Amino acid sequence: MLNDVTFGQYYPTKSFVHSMDPRAKLVLTIAYIVAIFLADNFFGLAAVILFLALAVIFSRVPFGSVLRSVKMILFIIVFTAILNLFFYTAGEELHVLWQWKIIVISWEAIINMVFLALRLFLLVMGTSVLTLTTTPVALTDGIESLLTPLKWIRFPVHELALIMSIALRFIPTLVDETNRIVSAQKARGADFETGGLIRRAKAMIPVLVPLLVSAFRRAEDLGDAMDARCYSGSKGRTKYKKLKFTWRDALGVLLLAGLITGIVFLNLYFGGKFAILNYFFSA
């Protein structure tokens, strides 16, 4: 029943991208998102696509797995694209193709729609390269390290990271537990598949109560085990696996810096996304 909830879609393999520092990957992902929104014309987006293609190739994750992440938000993309197509009115001069009451389809709207959909695609695919190549634990380690400056304002960075990694660590355990309880209740004739919304919600009670009880039991056990090993928060705590920047990270940063510079130049040189229309309609 819950087999498709593979949280943290980590794809286990060895590659250039996999062995990059999680901090570098996080920063690069953020910069990549900036690059997507910085790009003002299709040439800029083409550069972003090139960068993404390089990242996917060097991550050795099958292209299908990267695409699968888009499937989840495909509805949102299609929905916003359609709204944009029919109701785009920004800008003074529209090259109108077709009009019916308030619905206007113009060349600008079509360009805007394609642009927006492309941006969303690139956004989701880029971030999923991060989650496909980085284990959730490495990711929280990276976040903790990046948030270290916040310790100056007494923000509990270490504790927050610990909470996150415990939560991530227990998701598979609790999914297993849920599957086991669902099976046990099914064996007693529980029916989760038929009936209306309310009946189905009610049918979940025999699963949720034992799950909650077991989550509390596990939390208590874990707390005891941590106490027994003298855990006392971040004070004086050292790391077993230290994060290290390597030449790979330097190369990634260089490439992305190049990408952003390139995009800025392309923006200046070719102008906005509608500039292409001037070329067609002025002729």
Next chain:
Amino acid sequence: MQIDAKGLTYIYNPKSPFASTALSGVDLSIAEGEFFGIIGHTGSGKSTFVQHLNALLKASGGSLRIGEYDLTDKKCKFLELRSKVGMVFQYPEYQLFAETVEKDVAFGIKNFSKEKTEDEIREAVKEALETVGLDWNAVKDASPFELSGGQKRRVAIAGVIVTKPEILILDEPAAGLDPLGKKELMELLHSIHGGWCKTIIIVSHDMDEIAENCTRAAVFSGGRVVMEGKPSEIFLRADALLEMGLDIPVTAKCARILKQDGFSLDTDFTCDDFVAKVLSLCGKGGAEHAQ
């Protein structure tokens, strides 16, 4: 009802990097009336196999029939089947959820027999609780969470046997119980075996439990059945079992040592039989010594 599995295969997470074959061609028949033991270490596929018997997992390949039910057929009446094949999971006390013991035990029968009246259900629940050795008046209104560990397990078992399944499957039923609790549990199983419950299947690590209780057993390894037969036959091949990383009963261990010293025992590896055979051997040896 007879259980027939032929070439049963099951793959977890098929078509993903995490795909793993849990069963690769299991052929096993369990006749009505058996007290069947399933042995195997963690990951051998034994738990996966028993979950098929209850249609909780659907086979990736092969065939599985239980009585008149064909479990590989999508049109099979699974609810009806589940009321006839009871399944007690490992640590069944972790599935308790209702406010009172009575409501929890009634859960199964309410799901399976919707036409039953409140009185009939109450009667069935009372009988199930008494079968597992709990005092009806003392526990019926108690919260299942305030009972002791052993009592919780009894309530959970009552919640499965309340529908009087013809086949009862128990996954590690004695895990985590103290020796007395284990003994009482096995006595309970023997007391219902042969009545409305025709076949009992237990999955276990505990070889003494298998040797003591089962009429027949199968050893799982790597998703296959590698040995099958009476416990007395299986435990004769102690070396093969040890090689697989499995344990053997205490009686078999003693018999092995005796064999190394040149005494061969013709025992079925139950405690009583073993002691009797050893005593008779001692008698013989002693008599020879006296001459």
